[in-house]
Amino acid sequence: MTPLRAVMRWDARTLARSRAAWIALVVLSVATGLGVCSGARFRARWSDEATHERRLEQESRREHLALLAENDPRAAMPMFIDTKIALPPAPLAELIVGRGDLDPRGANVSAFSHRGSLFRDYQTASPVALAIGRFDLGFVVVYLFPLIVIALGYGLLSDERDRGLDRLLAVHGVSRWRLALGRVALRSVLVAAPLIAGVATIFLVEEPTVDRAARCAVAMVAILGYAGFWWSLVLVVASSRLREGTSLLALLVAWVVVVLIVPAIVGAVTKTTHPAPSRFALIAASRSAEVAAATRAQQLIGGYVHDHPEMDPKATGAPPAFAQRSFVVAREIDEAVKPIVAEFDHALEAQQTAVARFQLLSPALLVHRTLSSIAGTDETRALAFRAQARTFAHDWRETVGSLGMRGVTVDAAMVTSRPELDFVEPPLGDTLGVVAPPIAMLWGFTLLAGFAAFRRLRRD
Template sequence: MSVFKFELRRMFSGKANNLSLLVFLLSGLLAVYLGAFNYDKQMQDQQNTALLFDKEKEQISGAAQIPEVGSLAYYASVPTQWQLSPWAALFSGQSQYRLTAMRLQALALQGQIYGRELINPARSRAGGFDLGFVLAYLLPILVGIVTVSLLSEERQSGRWRMLNALSAHTGARLIIRALLLRFALVALLVCLLFVVAAVVVGLPLDGLFVAFIGISLLYCLLWFLIAGLIISLNRDSLYNNLAFLSVWLLLAVLLPGLVHLQQGRSFDAQLPLKAAVEQRLVMNNGWDQDMHQALVDFAEHYPQFTEQLDFSGRFHWKWYFAMQHLSDQAVEDKWQAYLMEHQARDRQLDKISLLSPSLLLQRYLYAMAGTDSQAYFAYLEQIRDFHRQLREFVYPYLFADRQMDADDFNAFPAFVAKPTAQYPLPLALVLLLAGLGVLLTWRFNRLAKV
């Protein structure tokens, strides 16, 4: 017990240790607060779009006459929502930069998605300030400050030589004990942040809560092992601090930066924009082309309307919506190419993230929170499926020149959001920890003989 009190007093005696612990705790609390605020705002936006559509439906249903189908389908904007779990407040991922609520019409899909959502790619690469950022980047710095000078301080005070004179392993055991104490304290801070987040955000205390804490503590342990390896080199404080800082810069900053730079050059991020522009051009050019031929082309996709293509006059809504669908089909190859590029990019990130623990941790956390790029594309697929449902609800009325009544309009499709989270096993992190643990054991056995 006296050794424990001594180590505890020693740890809190340094101003750098106290300041780093305070900064980490305040940063984590700020991340929780900002995350909860942004999450509440996103949820409010989603609720507002749903309430607005409900009011519009009430007004139209209560009108003396329902507008014609084409006009109704043109103006009706059905709300869709990316179903974000409360964990998105802490690990925001793609939800910081992407639309989480979008009103969808029975018009061309590509222009609706990418015409509204042009994000700054540089901001996306930099990442945002959330609890994932605090854990991935600030936690290692805290670990380095409270650990890497342990042995050098013992040597400078003369205690190291005296301890080794008592027994070959006494000094090494005391260093390990000091590391374990510091790990316990930092782990307690991490757990405290999650408990505060559970209260502020309203997180359920279930198995997923335990899994998030577990992965965060595994990551914390990894940096303690790295610090232990640097300590085992038996160098002075300046060398240890520079060595730890260099490792942190390499693993947490340089490697992820190089990965994003390489992917930015290898993959075409402009494909969605090109698809949206081309879709708009195809639609605009359609006004100068044979409208009946456009309807014939449309009937190749929907042969059930082949006998209902005729219309009188210079314009009819059935041509307009048929042309909207054809303009979407004209850029379908670009959409598929974008999906394939995204999948290739994600597979590449899975492999490269093994070189960067910080990148690996963020990929785990964002996947479990349902805010990674895979989750966002799953939401887009839900939008595509619902868009098809929306169009195919309107087409029978449109091509049969049949008017909707109030009951028909009340049966207008509603978007049903589905969860998008994934739960990958942290096997890579566990294997990395095992390898570092074996290496650290070997190094400390050698250190005991010094």
């Protein structure tokens, strides 16, 4: 048996008897299990919400058909038909919540809907702090895992150095860098096992598909890259010949800077440089447009009929005057608030673009944004849903409003065949293109720190 193998076997037995190692492993395993359970509950609640909205939509159709059978005059008017839209759960919502519980996931659409009323909640506070806050597997990876690595690795070579055994081992062909690398490999396998099991569990929570398998595989690559960065940092500190207490302090300072301070600074800077418009501006614009449109409702109705000569608001079956007014007023409000709503979306895009630009400053930001993107709980999917929902709401309003203004009556076939929003997921290929640079940066940090530690240990 070679001296290195003998030392590693002795180290493995020592680690197996170490109370601290077992505590760290149990804490990480329990936290991983709780994170996976929390993520699974979040996805289940999201799925229940979407199912509930679909059930309400089906019940609404049945009630509408029953009213038509009873010859209810209001049920025969297209303008009084509304529908519900809901965003389905993210492809890998169990992994990390991200912005999944911040952005709107559903809305009610009618002939009187406009941009200002479709989605009233715009979360544009700190783009970093908002996306981090729920205990899930992503939280365990970003925050807790580095502390476990620090607890197991801060005294990697200090015992041999303090007792003068490092020179004795070197005489027998066991160099410091080989010893350090072997110990890191042993400990990294130990702490990576719960995370690998957690990602595997997430993959099996729902029906396994190629898409879920690809997303879980990419997430695992990102997690391992983040783990590699912290183990490389442990090697850098171990190569500095610091005392145990000083090594622990240095690693904890690095954790505070990388995980807490830099993301907080990035969030504050992006919020300051790309502020969102005032919510009161949206409310004021909606009210102002509503008042202005209400005072000239007849003029707007006349203008609408003039632009659509095939329509006659006085035809048999035409909706009541208040419905006509509400329809044309909603169209006016939609145009009035369009620039302000666009500012909200632009502010969110600008903030997230800035965060993406500054994420190079912190591996914690890199892995968090990567996991959010691959899970589908980032801003990209939320903005895609808003855009598709607004297009659907606009088309719905114009369609049922046009039918109503023409005096068309609703029949059973129109009720059963009315359209639904079929959300189109952003392509997986586009998502992989987004997460590839952050993952490459993570592994770049890992290799850079590892190479620096290798050179210093080899030189010693």
